Amino acid sequence: MKFVKNASKTAILSAIATLGLAAAAQAATINQSVCVRSLNKTMSDGASVTFWGFTSNCGGMSSGLLPGPLVEVGVYPAGSGLTDTLNLTLNMAMAPQEQAPYNGHTIHLHGADVATAEDGVPETGAPVTGDTYTWTPKSNETGSYMYHCHVHTVKHLEMGMYGPMIGRPKNTAGVFLNQLTHDAATAYNYVQNYVLSTVDPAYHTATGDSTVFADYNPKYFLISGNEGKTTAAPAQTLAAGVNKKVALRLIGIHSVNGTFSVKDASGNAKPFTVYTHDGRALATPVTMTSLDVSPGQRYDILFTTPSTTGTWYPQVTYKNLRDGTALSTAYGRVTF
Amino acid sequence: MKRLVQSTIGLLLAGLASIASAATVNYTLYISAGSITVNGTGGTTMSAWGYSDVAGTTKVPGPLLTANEGDTVNITVVNNHNINHNFVAQGLTTDATAIAPGGNKVYTINLGSNSAGTYLYSDTLNSNINREMGMYGVLKVKPADGGNTAWTGGPAYTFDRVWVVSEMDKPRWNDVAGAGGTVNTGVYKPNYFLMNGKGGFDAMHDAATTVDGLLGQTALIRIVNAGQQSSSLHFHGNHFKVIKSNGVAQSAPYLEGDVINLPPMSTAEVTYYLNQLGDYPMHVHTAQQETANGVYLNGVATMIIMK
Numbered sequence: 194m195k196f197v198k199n200a201s202k203t204a205i206l207s208a209i210a211t212l213g214l215a216a217a218a219q220a221a222t223i224n225q226s227v228c229v230r231s232l233n234k235t236m237s238d239g240a241s242v243t244f245w246g247f248t249s250n251c252g253g254m255s256s257g258l259l260p261g262p263l264v265e266v267g268v269y270p271a272g273s274g275l276t277d278t279l280n281l282t283l284n285m286a287m288a289p290q291e292q293a294p295y296n297g298h299t300i301h302l303h304g305a306d307v308a309t310a311e312d313g314v315p316e317t318g319a320p321v322t323g324d325t326y327t328w329t330p331k332s333n334e335t336g337s338y339m340y341h342c343h344v345h346t347v348k349h350l351e352m353g354m355y356g357p358m359i360g361r362p363k364n365t366a367g368v369f370l371n372q373l374t375h376d377a378a379t380a381y382n383y384v385q386n387y388v389l390s391t392v393d394p395a396y397h398t399a400t401g402d403s404t405v406f407a408d409y410n411p412k413y414f415l416i417s418g419n420e421g422k423t424t425a426a427p428a429q430t431l432a433a434g435v436n437k438k439v440a441l442r443l444i445g446i447h448s449v450n451g452t453f454s455v456k457d458a459s460g461n462a463k464p465f466t467v468y469t470h471d472g473r474a475l476a477t478p479v480t481m482t483s484l485d486v487s488p489g490q491r492y493d494i495l496f497t498t499p500s501t502t503g504t505w506y507p508q509v510t511y512k513n514l515r516d517g518t519a520l521s522t523a524y525g526r527v528t529f
Numbered sequence: 530m531k532r533l534v535q536s537t538i539g540l541l542l543a544g545l546a547s548i549a550s551a552a553t554v555n556y557t558l559y560i561s562a563g564s565i566t567v568n569g570t571g572g573t574t575m576s577a578w579g580y581s582d583v584a585g586t587t588k589v590p591g592p593l594l595t596a597n598e599g600d601t602v603n604i605t606v607v608n609n610h611n612i613n614h615n616f617v618a619q620g621l622t623t624d625a626t627a628i629a630p631g632g633n634k635v636y637t638i639n640l641g642s643n644s645a646g647t648y649l650y651s652d653t654l655n656s657n658i659n660r661e662m663g664m665y666g667v668l669k670v671k672p673a674d675g676g677n678t679a680w681t682g683g684p685a686y687t688f689d690r691v692w693v694v695s696e697m698d699k700p701r702w703n704d705v706a707g708a709g710g711t712v713n714t715g716v717y718k719p720n721y722f723l724m725n726g727k728g729g730f731d732a733m734h735d736a737a738t739t740v741d742g743l744l745g746q747t748a749l750i751r752i753v754n755a756g757q758q759s760s761s762l763h764f765h766g767n768h769f770k771v772i773k774s775n776g777v778a779q780s781a782p783y784l785e786g787d788v789i790n791l792p793p794m795s796t797a798e799v800t801y802y803l804n805q806l807g808d809y810p811m812h813v814h815t816a817q818q819e820t821a822n823g824v825y826l827n828g829v830a831t832m833i834i835m836k
Contacts, residue, residue: 472768
């Protein structure tokens, strides 16, 4: 979660950057490493489910994170000629894994249109014993992405091997902007990632080419790794101010249908505006009260909190793939 | 001068006539019971019903029908199966009445202006059972000039592909319906996920399915979901542009994405620009739909090959 205390602080940072003090920050190279570790999570019904998560803490006794750590890459304005480059390294030391032929792991930079050698797909030649994956986003590629393992994805995604990856606007001085795109209308005071995922415990214990993987029966429905089954026990919270802009990055790694909405305590749907889809700005932003997010999709949305204090609940209703009947709703919470 | 004007008009008329040369196109589709085979690990042979251009040979999906805007298409459907069937080309025909066993019916479609596009035809009878068993296909309509634009004045493409996405529940639907039993349609747990009637192991090498071309080319991909589950297709390599959604032409600048979700019975047309060398997968991002009875990648998957 990124927290911006006030606009003036941003202005000061921008001013400092503009004076040239941050010239060295231009065209940054972001070197980030992750490894894979198990984590056991106790679910709302008391059952324990084993996940494999990415983490930046590669100590032997560390636990994986669900979702994995945030990866953020700068995207410069069109015409600036500047680019950031991400080098995301998968450290395979002590990684839990399956037996052959689905041994090992990779990282796929989902939504980044990288060369085959950076794509992390074993079937097109990617090594499964660790590698560095490089992406240099272009000026029109602001928005939300994700990284995830691309080995035996039917199991490995289910196991939790995913994390948010953001193409975040920078100004020409190399300073991150609190905006979704280079359009100033997308400026936000607060931003939070909503990573959508679902859990079928049977997929966590099955391995190899099992018939289990033909029949998906999700039992747990997550936002950013937590169930958030009620508004009283939300998956994640945000303490915002009144009259502030809240940006949410919706990142779909679930395996059923999902519908996002924002509701108040009485269940009244609140409008929000969609600015980007799959890492590309919409030609015309769309304001709506309900947005379908399908497996693999990402959307970046904004809403403004009211002028009086209160609580809204951004939420995801997970739905059956066949007929769209609701399976469960996971709640977030924004107070202001 | 007068003669010159007359001859110019004559040339213009000749030109118009050749562009608008409406044709009559005749197809015959034979409905039969047979089987479908998913090759490779996890594969199987199971009962299927389908429309075919060859009597006695079941095809899933049915044959790709093609015509141009302005054409009259006569489709004779012959029911060689022992139960009722019908034929509905979504958005083009409305007669959903049954063709009895042994019967046949002729459907005439006058492809008017603005009809260029991708149409899903299917059997709408029997609580989705007939469709689930394989009774679906695509009618592709090109613009009046037969050229490589999605519609007259629409986005141009170098080559096109048709992707029919579907599923089958072998133990609960195909085995039961194929044996003449009663399917409990309330339970649907498909275990085969098909791309043009094939598992991924075949679809990744099928020339009619893969996007295989040269840098600088643009592919138009016509996608229909003939199944009963939503399908969420993820493209590696490049983003696509959604130029048509459920038959509705979109306006430029088109929505770009790397994932497109198709609910059951929906259609979409996307353009994909071949902009970098390499081999990239295109696969469904809903875990179980990537498998053949649980075997990874023998589900809805194909390849994008840029040379």
